[in-house]
Amino acid sequence: MNSKIVHGACLCEKIKFEVTLPTKWCAHCHCTLCRRSHGAAFVTWFGVNTSQFRIIKGENQIKWYFSSAESQRGFCTNCGSHILFKSTKWPGETHVSLSNMINPIDRKPAGHAYFDTHVDWLEFNDGLPRNNDPDLIRENRL
Ligand SMILES: [Zn+2]
Numbered sequence: 700m701n702s703k704i705v706h707g708a709c710l711c712e713k714i715k716f717e718v719t720l721p722t723k724w725c726a727h728c729h730c731t732l733c734r735r736s737h738g739a740a741f742v743t744w745f746g747v748n749t750s751q752f753r754i755i756k757g758e759n760q761i762k763w764y765f766s767s768a769e770s771q772r773g774f775c776t777n778c779g780s781h782i783l784f785k786s787t788k789w790p791g792e793t794h795v796s797l798s799n800m801i802n803p804i805d806r807k808p809a810g811h812a813y814f815d816t817h818v819d820w821l822e823f824n825d826g827l828p829r830n831n832d833p834d835l836i837r838e839n840r841l
């Protein structure tokens with residue numbers, strides 16, 4: 700088992716964190732909540748057990764925002780970088796924005812979640828599976 704540690708940060712670097720590999724999954728999310736909170740065409744997330752995620756610096760800089768009844772998004776109160784997601788739908792799991800990683804992780808994105816709501820101003824032709832149910836990608840059932 701690969702227990703290598705990789706690091707990430709927000710834009711201003713007041714928040715720094717580390718992730719102990721292995722990750723559980725990695726996927727692009729096209730849901731409107733991700734798009735709007737990150738100001739991006741889509742967001743690439745990976746998931747780890749919460750025990751494998753550790754804030755090294757700036758814990759008090761993180762603001763958790765409830766984007767739905769069950770889910771919260773963590774962002775830097777100084778620079779606004781959205782870096783974290785957690786939900787009662789996936790207890791014990793922390794989702795981390797791949798774009799905020801300094802080091803590569805142990806896998807590539809496996810598919811496109813919530814593809815039904817993808818933007819129509821960007822072409823997606825990477826051949827990866829597209830599905831509206833993120834659990835299919837998470838569980839490698841596509
Ligand atoms: Zn920041």
Ligand SMILES: [Zn+2]
Pocket residue numbers: 728729730731732733734813
């Ligand atoms: Zn999303």
